[in-house]
Amino acid sequence: MKKLLLLTWYENNNYGTSLQASSLSSIICNPQITGLISKSTEKFECDILRHHPERQEQKSKIGKIVKVFQPKNYLMKYSQIKDFCIKRAKQKSFEIRSLAFEEFTNRNLTFSSSVNAQTEVELRRVSEKYDIIMSGSDQVWNPEALDPTYLLQWVPVGKKKVSYGSSLSVTKIPEKYYDIYRKSLSSFDAISIRDVQCREQLSQIIKRDVYTVVDPVVLLGRSALLQRQKNIELGNKPYIFCYFLGNKVVHRKKAIEYAEQHGLEIKAVVNCGFDFKADKDLQKYAIWDVDPNQFIFCIQNAQFVFTDSFHATVISTLLHKDFVVFEKDNNRPTQNTRIKEFLTLAGLDERWEMSVDQLKSIDMGKWKAADERIDVARQKSFNYLMEALK
Incomplete structure (x- = not known):
């Protein structure tokens, strides 16, 4: 039985995030639940990488300073403060929601380790016991919130790298991100995204075939969804x-x-x-x-x-x-x-x-x-x- 390490979002008490993560990992372990025709007889174990997403930081200090003094950022901070006050007032209700998600995660997801892997050394160490490293789905390749970890450039040479539905969630990829996508995705064995509109652009950037696939919840299908x-x-x-x-x-x-x-x-x-x-x-x-x-x-x-x-x-x-x-x-x-x-x-x-x-x-x-x-x-x-x- 082969072992697969899945890199995806699974936190934040978001229903879509949790459902896509549990759907994809379940399908990898048991493709029959989809009710779709499969010729493959291979079996897999699937663990999710325990990792806290970190947005790529701006490299320019001047850019950071300019951004801080933009009026819209002041408005955003003010809005966040107001929302924080509301959240404090409803703290007990939010804790009930968090507990429901925690119990769901414990029942439906298996993880690579008990602690987060954040550094390249930690990521490589975790990957040693896996045959395939997969990125996807959700917005893990979104340039507005990009954590390079999900681009798998840290994966040791010789490990199979694939993606399933790794969404960029944009209609057009900003030019400043061309280089990081090109360098990171060139060594993938298979690449698929969830987005239709930017698929051709990404394919041209990386000079590779890029496929469009449905979200894991769609792939799971009606029957399996009702059973869940x-x-x-x-x-x-x-x-x-x-x-x-x-x-x-x-x-x-x-x-x-x-x-x-x-x-x-x-x-x-x-x-x-x-x-x-x-x-x-x-x-x-x-x-x-x-x-x-x-x-x-x-x-x-x-x-x-x-x-x-x-x-x-x-x-x-x-x-x-x-x-x-x-x-x-x-x-x-x-x-x-x-x-x-x-x-x-x-x-x-x-x-x-x-x-x-x-x-x-x-x-x-x-x-x-x-x-x-x-x-x-x-x-x-x-x-x-x-x-x-x-």
Whole structure:
């Protein structure tokens, strides 16, 4: 049995992050759970590298000084202070959420060691017992938050290096990052990303074939997703489910307005991050003791889903739940790219920013067409993964 070391994000109490990490590691260990056709008979053990992501620091001291004195950074600091005060006020609720994630992580993920590997010496030492080193998925190659560790340049010569869905989450790669991608990715045995729009550009930069694959939660598929869901007490009345990560208050208000007009209750998982203040209108509907598998259950049993989250959109689609997805942030338009790309894949573009007055259920013919389109992409992605692991 071969051993694989997976480098991915798994922290921050983010539902999508946790679900993609557990999905990919589970598929590597047990490809049959996808229900897809595989010719491979190889078996793998998969451990996740215990590592704390570190954003690449600016090399220019002058650049750092200039950045500090930019007005938008003062506003950001002020916003963070306000959010910190809100978070302190809700500390007990956040601790309940953190405990739910901690228990999920302990049950569903296995790690390379009990302590973080941060330095190149530590990383090399950990890698010694593994046959394959894999980077992916999530936004581990995002140039706006790049930790070079995930580019695997530290991996000893002779070790197989592959990526699965290592997302850059940009439509265009900034030129200043060309060199680091070129140097780091040239020695990979197989490269795939989750992004459609920047795939060709990355391929030209590194002079290598780059494949596009679906997110691990998509690859997992409907059947396995349903098997993972975990019951949570939500009462017997029909409800809408709200999950927002962005900073737009108006989207929360639209969801509340829809629920009131249609006599539905509201269940909400509210943000634990710096944009928590945007969820003020949803606080009274918040449920806190929700782990990632219970998050699936919340969507599966909802009448309608209101979100700006990629993974909430994916899960809603796989489970045939009516949904509307809104723009996440004005100041980070690239954060919406992957959502739009997935909607296009599924043939559900009209669910993007759909007017609340025009909301209607998705008919079975539309769901069937979405399933067929997604399954084609799933099988292609699965074939890539199995070939990359040979």
